Amino acid sequence: MDYKALQSAVIEGDVEGATRESQRAIAADADPKDILNSGLIPGMEEVGRRYEESSYFLPEMLAAAQAMKAGLAELRPLLGEQDVEPVGRVALGTVQGDIHDIGKNLVGIMLEGAGFEIVDLGADVLPEAFVDAASDVQAIGLSALLTTTMPAMEQVIEVLKEAGVRDEVKVVVGGAPVTDSFAERIGADGYSPDASSAVRTVKELLGI
C-alpha cells in the first residue's frame, strides 16, 4: 500500500488529511503497524530533517505533530488490539524549579513520531518522580532552560543512584544552557542540542 498521501499530510501539518488518510488505510484493511511504520513515522522523519536543515521552524513542527497525533489517534485502538509494542518507552520531564517545557515537549513529539511511547512527567518535576518512572521506561530525558536549575539534573542522577536504579535507564539531558561537557560531568549517558537529534541519541543509547 502507498502511504505517500498520509506522509504528506503529516509533513504539511494537515490534521484533517492525516485523519482521513489513516481512516482510508484502515478501511482498506492495511496493517495498522504498517500504517504507522510506513506512513506516520516516515512523515515525522521528514519533518525532523526539514527542521534540522532549517526549512522548518517551530510552528511547522508543531503543526506536523498535530497531524501525526490525529493519525495516531485512529491507529491506537487497533495497535492496542494487536499488542503492538512501542520501539521503546521514555520518561520526560523539566527538572525541579524549571517550568519551561516547550523543548521537552518537542523532544516528546519527535520521539513519539519515531514510534516511542512517552511518559510525560511534566514541568517542575521532583527527582523522586523520575525514580518512580524509572522502572517503566528504558530512558529518561531531563530538560532545563535556566542556568540556576541545571544543578537539579545532577540531583536526579544522584537520586537514581541512591534508589539503585541508575543502571536500569539511560539518562539524556538537554535544554538551552546544557552542553555535552556538562552532560559528561554530571554522569548523564547522552546529550542532544535539539529535538530531532534527541531521537538519534536515544536510539543509539538503546541500541535501536
Added chain:
Amino acid sequence: MMGNKTMSRRERVLAALQHREPDRVPMHMTITVDAYKNLKAHMGIDVEEDLKVGRWTGVPIHPAVADAFGLDVIRLPNPLDKGKNKPALRDPEAAFIDEWHCQWYEVPRPGGGFYYEMKNPPLANATVDDLDDFPWPEPEEVAEGAEERFRETRENTDLAIMTKIGGAVFELATYMRGMQRWYTDLALNPEFAGALMAKIAEIQAQRDINALKVVGKSIDILRLSGEDMGTQEKPLISPKMFNDLVRPHLQKVWTTAKEALLAENPQGKIMLHSCGSVRPFIEDWIEMGLDALDPIQVSAKGMDTAELKESFGERLVFHGGVDTQQVLPFGTPEDVRQEVRKRIKDLAPGGGYILAPVHNVQGDVRPENLIAMRDAVEAFGTYPIDL
C-alpha cells in the same frame, strides 16, 4: 574609578548610540533580586530601598548602586506601571497578575530562592470572536510619580535613561495564548494569530503615545520589547513567516513609538530585545527602523559578534554581548575578563556598542564576576580600542 574619562555617562552612551567613539565603552546591566543583594553586600553599599521584585524576578537598580558600580545606563520602571492587581480573573495561588491578565507564580528553586514565571495563559482557549470580549487594558495614562521620577533622574544623575512602555506584541501573544498553542496557531490558525497581534499592537502603540508625551524627553533608549525570536540553534519562526504574518504588527508599534519618542527627544533611539539565534531577521529589523539590538546572545548559533559587526555595525547599535549561559554563572573572573575583551574587540570599534550581560543577571552569578566585568571594561574599553 580609574581610566581617563572625559565624558559624562550620558554623553558616553549618546556617542555610542550615534555611532561615534566615546571615551570608553559604555556599560549597562539588568539584574534579579538575589544577585542584586549579593552585589550590594559585596560592594558594601548600604542604600535603603524598597525592592519591588517584578516580572522575571528582576529589580530596578538604585541610581546610587548604578553609580558606584559604574553603569552608564539606568533602566527605569515602566512609567505606566501602577503595580496594581486585578483580582477579577486571578488565581489565588498566583503571586501577581499583570494588566494583560497573565498570572505570575513564585516557582521555588531547589537550593533556595525562586523565580517568577507565568502559568495558565488567559487566552489559551479563546477564538477570534472571544478577542472582542476580553478585558483588554485601557491604553492608560502614566502612573503617579512617573513624570517626577524620570525628570529627577535626568536632573540629578548623569546616567542615560532606558525604559520600556508599550512593549511586546509577538511575545505578549505567546504569554497570553501559551507557548505551544501560540506557535501552533502561527501555522494552523493564522487568522487568530493575526487578530491577536493586531489587537495587542493597537493597545501598545497607544500606550507608547500616551506615555512618551509625558516622559519622552527624558528617555534616551526606548526598549520595545522583549520579542524573543530565537532558540539556541535557529530562529523560532521562518523569516518568511516573520515578514508575512508578524512584521506588519511590529512595524505599527515601532513606527509609532519612534515618531512619538523623536517628537520629545530628537536624540532618542529605539531598541529591540530578542533572545537567541536571530541573525536572519536583523536586515529586516534595520529596514523597519530599528536603532539598537539587545541582547546579542553570543552562545546561540550564528550570533558571532565579529561577523555581526562587519555586516550591520554601521547601521545598528549592539547592546549586550557578555555571555550569561556559561561565562558569568560558571566562569572564573579571568574567563569574564577574556569574554569582555573579545566583545569589546569585536563590537566597540567606531562606537555603536553598549556592553551588558546578555540576560538579567541571575542569582548564580558571583559578585566577583560582575566586578571582573566592570574592571575589564575599564581595562580594555578605553578608546581608541587597540586589542
